[in-house]
Amino acid sequence: xxxxxxxxxxxxxxxxxxxxxxxxxxxxxxxxxxxxxxxxxxxxxxxxxxxxxxxxxxxxxxxxxxxxxxxxxxxxxxxxxxxxxxxxxxxxxxxxxxxxxxxxxxxxxxxxxxxxxxxxxxxxxxxxxxxxxxxxxxxxxxxxxxxxxxxxxxxxxxxxxxxxxxxxxxxxxxxxxxxxxxxxxxxxxxxxxxxxxxxxxxxxxxxxxxxxxxxxxxxxxxxxxxxxxxxxxxxxxxxxxxxxxxxxxxxxxxxxxxx
Amino acid sequence: xxxxxxxxxxxxxxxxxxxxxxxxxxxxxxxxxxxxxxxxxxxxxxxxxxxxxxxxxxxxxxxxxxxxxxxxxxxxxxxxxxxxxxxxxxxxxxxxxxxxxxxxxxxxxxxxxxxxxxxxxxxxxxxxxxxxxxxxxxxxxxxxxxxxxxxxxxxxxxxxxxxxxxxxxxxxxxxxxxxxxxxxxxxxxxxxxxxxxxxxxxxxxxxxxxxxxxxxxxxxxxxxxxxxxxxxxxxxxxxxxxxxxxxxxxxxxxxxxxxxxxxxxxxxxxxxxxxxxxxxxxxxxxxxxxxxxxxxxxxxxxxxxxxxxxxxxxxxxxxxxxxxxxxxxxxxxxxxxxxxxxxxxxxxxxxxxxxxxxxxxxxxxxxxxxxxxxxxxxxxxxxxxxxxxxxxxxxxxxxxxxxxxxxxxxxxxxxxxxxxxxxxxxxxxxxx
Numbered sequence: 001x002x003x004x005x006x007x008x009x010x011x012x013x014x015x016x017x018x019x020x021x022x023x024x025x026x027x028x029x030x031x032x033x034x035x036x037x038x039x040x041x042x043x044x045x046x047x048x049x050x051x052x053x054x055x056x057x058x059x060x061x062x063x064x065x066x067x068x069x070x071x072x073x074x075x076x077x078x079x080x081x082x083x084x085x086x087x088x089x090x091x092x093x094x095x096x097x098x099x100x101x102x103x104x105x106x107x108x109x110x111x112x113x114x115x116x117x118x119x120x121x122x123x124x125x126x127x128x129x130x131x132x133x134x135x136x137x138x139x140x141x142x143x144x145x146x147x148x149x150x151x152x153x154x155x156x157x158x159x160x161x162x163x164x165x166x167x168x169x170x171x172x173x174x175x176x177x178x179x180x181x182x183x184x185x186x187x188x189x190x191x192x193x194x195x196x197x198x199x200x201x202x203x204x205x206x207x208x209x210x211x212x213x214x215x216x217x218x219x220x221x222x223x224x225x226x227x228x229x230x231x232x233x234x235x236x237x238x239x240x241x242x243x244x245x246x247x248x249x250x251x252x253x254x255x256x257x258x259x
Numbered sequence: 260x261x262x263x264x265x266x267x268x269x270x271x272x273x274x275x276x277x278x279x280x281x282x283x284x285x286x287x288x289x290x291x292x293x294x295x296x297x298x299x300x301x302x303x304x305x306x307x308x309x310x311x312x313x314x315x316x317x318x319x320x321x322x323x324x325x326x327x328x329x330x331x332x333x334x335x336x337x338x339x340x341x342x343x344x345x346x347x348x349x350x351x352x353x354x355x356x357x358x359x360x361x362x363x364x365x366x367x368x369x370x371x372x373x374x375x376x377x378x379x380x381x382x383x384x385x386x387x388x389x390x391x392x393x394x395x396x397x398x399x400x401x402x403x404x405x406x407x408x409x410x411x412x413x414x415x416x417x418x419x420x421x422x423x424x425x426x427x428x429x430x431x432x433x434x435x436x437x438x439x440x441x442x443x444x445x446x447x448x449x450x451x452x453x454x455x456x457x458x459x460x461x462x463x464x465x466x467x468x469x470x471x472x473x474x475x476x477x478x479x480x481x482x483x484x485x486x487x488x489x490x491x492x493x494x495x496x497x498x499x500x501x502x503x504x505x506x507x508x509x510x511x512x513x514x515x516x517x518x519x520x521x522x523x524x525x526x527x528x529x530x531x532x533x534x535x536x537x538x539x540x541x542x543x544x545x546x547x548x549x550x551x552x553x554x555x556x557x558x559x560x561x562x563x564x565x566x567x568x569x570x571x572x573x574x575x576x577x578x579x580x581x582x583x584x585x586x587x588x589x590x591x592x593x594x595x596x597x598x599x600x601x602x603x604x605x606x607x608x609x610x611x612x613x614x615x616x617x618x619x620x621x622x623x624x625x626x627x628x629x630x631x632x633x634x635x636x637x638x639x640x641x642x643x644x645x646x647x648x649x650x651x652x653x654x655x656x657x658x659x660x661x662x663x664x665x666x667x668x669x670x671x672x673x674x675x676x677x678x679x680x681x682x683x684x685x686x687x688x689x690x691x
Contacts, residue, residue, distance in 0.1 A: 093594040117604075
């Protein structure tokens with residue numbers, strides 16, 4: 001059984017468009033959080049979004065699977081326009097996986113049940129098949145032996161890897177990561193990043209909000225810097241880190257790389 | 260320690276410290292007594308005082324229980340037997356036991372029917388309470404039980420409960436089918452179908468009233484502890500689902516649904532139960548067409564259910580509020596729809612948090628069923644206050660009767676409380 005579309009030329013980016021955001025604006029009340037966002041993501045592209053806190057980077061990726069509502073502009077995910085139509089929203093959500101800063105595993109379900117819940121109820125996959133898929137992905141994130149434990153019994157790094165496996169069980173075509181390592185102890189960051197790197201190598205389209213610049217250097221095709229709700233600068237990682245253009249970017253980089 | 264530090268600031272551990280057992284604590288009863296009861300002059304005085312009070316209480320209680328009599332047909336016989344020995348006149352409990360349980364109007368040759376229903380309760384309830392240890396089909400026993408119990412207790416043709424069961428079943432299926440097009444549409448369609456079946460059922464049951472017939476007993480004949488149990492069990496089981504709906508409705512984004520739930524909850528919580536019971540007893544009759552046969556017990560059940568579902572809704576709302584927002588978002592991000600994420604993710608966790616509160620309401624509700632005694636229904640309290648204490652045979656035997664009532668209620672409430680604590684331990688999913 002082919003579990004993923006393993007692309008022989010895995011790191012390659014196709015010219016097929018995965019996400020297209022045009023002129024998107026969002027307000028919280030009268031506060032303008034996202035301003036004129038234009039962003040096109042190709043299939044297989046790996047984008048790292050960074051920026052100071054409050055710059056709107058999390059809000060941006062949460063708009064992509066409609067966890068946040070945008071008020072202006074258009075978002076098209078995998079050819080499906082994001083509107084207030086619940087059918088489209090559900091379709092997009094089942095195609096787009098998401099990992100959160102605080103993992104958000106379901107504490108009342110075992111690891112295995114966490115992973116099989118959505119395939120069984122949303123995809124209507126038979127239970128046995130869903131369990132096989134779940135075990136496949138749990139092995140992939142290297143915690144198959146914890147399958148019958150509860151999230152509360154796992155370390156933070158393990159929980160985040162389960163969260164990744166849980167998203168993968170829905171066979172998403174796009175993965176969103178919202179600061180996946182920010183709540184982890186330093187010792188556990190690596191195991192999560194390794195899982196994400198592995199995923200990137202298999203050609204998954206990824207958008208990561210993260211401050212792990214090493215990760216950005218290693219796997220990103222593009223780094224986006226946001227400030228005050230706008231995309232300030234974007235470039236390939238090499239040029240982004242070595243030769244930032246905007247003053248704000250320079251300041252930010254000097255602060256996070258400066259120690 | 261300080262010289263170690265001075266000798267070598269640099270330190271490399273080359274052996275691991277093996278884990279060792281904690282220091283053996285001094286144990287023994289005398290040690291415990293000294294620490295907990297006589298740890299100082301103040302505590303010693305309090306301990307001795309406490310012992311004296313306990314002794315004083317027991318010296319009254321024990322002779323009352325031990326010297327009490329269980330035979331005798333009225334209070335005068337009791338007094339003759341006791342001869343001032345300070346014993347209790349438990350003969351009243353023995354003699355009026357069937358009345359305490361069933362009331363004074365339930366025909367005595369039919370008492371086996373509610374008794375059987377009570378015994379069957381112990382088959383019907385475990386599947387619901389202990390489903391984690393039992394096969395799923397046993398839930399069918401729980402599902403059938405209410406209709407069977409109704410037939411046994413009230414009698415009449417078996418067609419009536421069968422049609423009510425069918426109405427519930429088909430109403431639910433209609434709701435499940437149409438629910439995708441909208442929750443409210445589904446709910447209305449379900450109610451319409453159920454009402455239609457009940458209407459047809461009423462005609463059919465009227466026509467074939469001899470089919471599967473048990474001798475009918477009127478609602479006004481229900482009484483004693485049986486009435487408390489009926490009201491308690493029915494109202495608790497109805498008010499939990501209604502409470503869940505109200506709690507979810509109060510969180511709804513639809514202004515009409517939300518408004519209705521808020522107004523309902525706030526109104527019901529602001530009104531004493533006893534006024535609602537008077538409304539059920541008297542006022543509802545004005546709104547109903549003349550000669551409408553709207554059973555008093557049914558009216559009381561509706562009122563108590565309304566009352567407790569508002570309280571349970573607030574308890575569950577607390578549980579919902581305690582869940583981190585991330586749980587909703589995780590459900591959404593996986594593509595679960597509203598009903599799925601509520602049923603599979605949010606409610607199981609919110610209900611678990613709400614168990615102590617729900618049990619609190621349930622126990623309170625069960626005891627509040629004794630309030631029906633003020634609208635001239637003869638539940639356990641109504642029986643004691645009315646027919647038993649006002650009879651010339653037993654006038655003045657207060658202690659023994661109220662003690663019996665306390666023991667009956669305590670048994671049930673303590674059982675509920677123990678179950679809920681066990682359930683909370685069962686549902687713990689962190690470190691075990």
